[in-house]
Amino acid sequence: MIVEALIAFTFAAALVTFVAPNKVAGKLAFGLSLVPILGSLFMWSQFDATGNALLGGSLAFEESFAWLTLAGYELSWHTGVDGISMPLVVLTTVLTSLAIVSAWTPIDSRQSQFYGLFLFMEANLLGVFTALDFFMWFVFWEAVLIPMYLLVGVWGGPRRKYAAIKFFVYTNIASLVMFIGFMALVFGLGDSITSLGLPEIAQALRAGELGGFGALDADTLRLVAFVAMFVGFGVKVPIVPLHTWLPDAHVEAPTPASVMLAGVLLKMGTYALLRFNFTMLPETATALAIPIAAIAALSVIYGAMLALAQQDLKRIVAYSSVSSMGYVILGLIAYTVYGVGGATFQMIAHGLISGLMFMAVGVIYNTTHTRMVGDMSGMADRMPITTGIFIAGAFGYMGLPLMAGFAGEFFIFVGSFGSQALPYAPVFTSIAMFGIVIVAGYLLLAMQRTLFGSFRLETDYEVGRAPRHDTLALATLLVLVIALGVAPDTFFSMITDAVTPILETGGGL
């Protein structure tokens, strides 16, 4: 019941915060959000799952109640955690609390609503990562959009309405496309399934029980469904060329929303790709290996090139997320334990590092009220500790060894280079790896221009050190990034345990 308790508590916390006075909402939300952290850490300490949640593994904290029957399909409340979802649950709870702290300084209106939505979003995210029934998963999946939409649309920057609408419409249409694709599979499976349980569907699909649907034979149906789901989830990731909502949303979003957007919401896309496309339809995925790897490499290089052209610190980090997510796709299509495991690890690593970077940019912005590279220089002089953490975070982003990003990227590279599932694997891998040079280029350039040199900033504000709570939040993230880089096995061993069953009928180890 712990998963249910966690989700229920977070919903309740959201409600309490929503009606609390504005003055105390921030602290209250933070205090309440510590409970899910403790809950997720407790779960982690008691974690005893083996195997993959969808492929008959033994799950941790599994609960299942029949709910209602709809047109012959049993809908149920079904939750459970395996080695893939456990780290994502921890990431969600930790990052939510830290993002709430980072909101204390910049959010100065309608605080109770802001923090209430924040916790509401957390509850739904926890649902997304633990749900094992398609129907409830889809409800959580869609429900995450609403708070994020409002966070951007209400507390965002000058063009917040455009950005929020674009985010919402884009991702909602994507959900529609994905939904069509998935339902087509469900109908194609016909009588071989009796519920919308994801494990049942995944196992039926892998057992080859898919029949035709309408005019489509099984193979075509698989292909169409795969592409529809790939596009639908790809928007969320985002993959090139479906990424253009992301920079707009990030630039307009308030810092804490950016932290969650980059840190957790993008991982919904990669998580869903792994659970649906790559777990349920491995043959189709490997048949499409070359175009998928090309998209991955394109995302890495093109995203990095776009980051290089930006002047707004937030846009730089936003585009670099596109680049980093490209690595994840590359790892997934490799169908090796290091590749898929590394991709999952990279979700966590990138969640922490991009959260750290967005938060650091936000802390600087709180002081300078500008994020444009040309508007300031020499910030290291005035904000030495923030700058220090910024530099460390940037090197984390560049994949400095002994930080989490390197571990994720190296696992992916070493997994994809020798992949049997992907033709020309060394070529695709080598091309994507060039991202590590470009990322160093744009981050070092931005740091040189904003952090170093003599101090210069036209402002009426006092430019001094960041508030202590901001520094502590940043430092916490940095410590986590380093800890995970030094000891990746804390998550990686459970991840690989859950990933291995996926590979058995895929491209092999």
Next chain:
Amino acid sequence: MAAFDYAPAIVLLPFLSFLVSVGVAVSGRDLLPKGGALPGIAATAGSFLLSVWMFLTVSGGQYYDETIYTWAAVEGSFELTFGLLIDPLSAMMLVIVTLIATLVHVFSLGYMNDDGQTGLPRYYAGLGLFTASMLGFVVADNLLMAFMFFELVGLCSYLLIGFWFREAGPPSAAKKAFLVTRFGDYFFLIGVVAVFATFGTSQFAGAEAFPVLAEEVLLGEASANTFGFAPQTWFTIVGLLVLGGVVGKSAQFPLHTWLPDAMEGPTPVSALIHAATMVAAGVYLVARMYGFYALTPTTLAIIAFIGGFTALFAATMGVVKREIKQVLAYSTISQYGYMMLALGSGGYIAATFHLMTHAFFKALLFLGAGSVIIAMHHNEDMWDMGNLKEKMPVTYATFLAGSLALAGIFPFSGFWSKDEVLYEALVHGLGGLGGGEAEGALLLGAWAMGLLAVFFTGFYTFRMVFLTFHGESRSDTARNPHGVGWNVKGPLAVLGVLAVVAGFVNMVPVAKLTGAEIEFLHKWLEHGPAGLTSEHYTELTHEFAHYTAGTLAGGELGTALISGGVSLALALAGVGLAHVLYNVPEPTEHTDKLGGIKTLLYNNYYQDEYQVWLATGLTLPVSRAADKFDQGVVDGVVNGVSSVSLFSGSRVKQLQTGVVSNYAMLLTLGLTVLLVVFGLLGGWF
């Protein structure tokens, strides 16, 4: 095995000093005297003592190769681990690195702890991490761990070169250093990944080490995934990929451009970077995995050629520089070229030897230059100096010793090592040519360039000495230099002695002449764990790269004497020319007579220009074009589609002026419609 239990402490002690200094820096208070120099000195001195202990233990015939930490493990696939490998090569390197790091820490007391210098804890934190990273790299027992510490060394160079971040130059130089070496490391990382994909391990030592596996594959005793290439071809590709990192870090052509800029960093940092850590890391890596390189003649020939070319190329640029540290920077590039030349020529011992002597005399020269720069109130232009020998006798005497070593004058240390490098290149070039191998010609070409560079080395070194210390004082500061203390003179004296005597450990020509067994370094590197000995490497180069020794006249001895004599004569000619031109009371810029050539040399053959162009003239505009394309075309399509098909233009406007509750309603509505539509489609109702 007790000694080896303490081996991790060699790395951890400087890391501890890093943590202490970071703590002090974060506190923002002056918690430690001398800005935190003392923990650093204590830590590196401790590491030095432990290293000496390791050295003595290794000399007793004990070696250590243990995995101490599993970084990531996967059932059914390879493990990624950290481990320590302490053999004669790494033990020797440990002593060199810790000794120089300790001296640099002591020297920093005199150089950095001036009144009003801020950020000292940050400086000592950087030095500590730098030393720890380099030591971690030296003891690494596998290629992945080596790569990881290699990258950390790069980070530290970034932090230290950019130490004076309030000025414009250092941050730019720091960025360049990291970026250029990162470009090399890109290839290195592909190489690491390829080694894992090919062999499933990246261990350097043991029966399952990747060089051993590669050898077995070539002999047909084992198989590996060579990605459709012939094994020899694939190993050449992998070797060249790893070499990318070496070329970047060891500042070889064409990735040498970061190093002269790196002079923006504090001078003690330059000493550490150039003598014992970052730049040495590249060459050390080739030596570390020499069992792999020795299998592929093409790679060896390329290494030798890059080395020979870089040695000459950099030496010519050193001839025209005005600033004392610039001359030393180019000499560093040039000297590492010699080490690469040796490695490519099968001269594993010669390269290691030169790595050692160079570490001592180059650290000495940088610290000597630092002493001069203190005296000159941080003016580095040699044309403002002159006659400093009267005012700073200790600095002069030690600097002269270092210069004689650098120029390769008998009997200073550099003479012996450089001589052996050129000898190895010559005999293997002759042997290859005699055996009809194409690589032989390449080796001889590389040798010729290396030999020619000897003349330039002698010239630029003594041009520097004469301009700095001889003649008449050419500025007020040179007439009244700032004094330097014991913490400057002490390290200079230690290194001065080493620069004179370090060559005596391996006087090969004397040994050949007299028959006395005094090639101690040969003896040292001949023992070691199986597969990591110089004898094994010789066998490999002979068997797989077909390296054989050829001679000129008089057999081995005659060739050795001719080779040594010629290079000494060239060095003396260079020194002599410098003496004639610059050892006068009022020297003039004779290099002006070179005209356009001087401009070319002064601008480093416009190497920087094309690389800067690649970055800012090509990559940046392409990225801007990509951005324009992204905003206009990719995003334009999205916006176009949405405004045409979803809402009419005016509706969108209405939507965008709406209030939040409207959106919320719209959202709920959208979700409901979606579900209803699918409910209907699926026949749920």
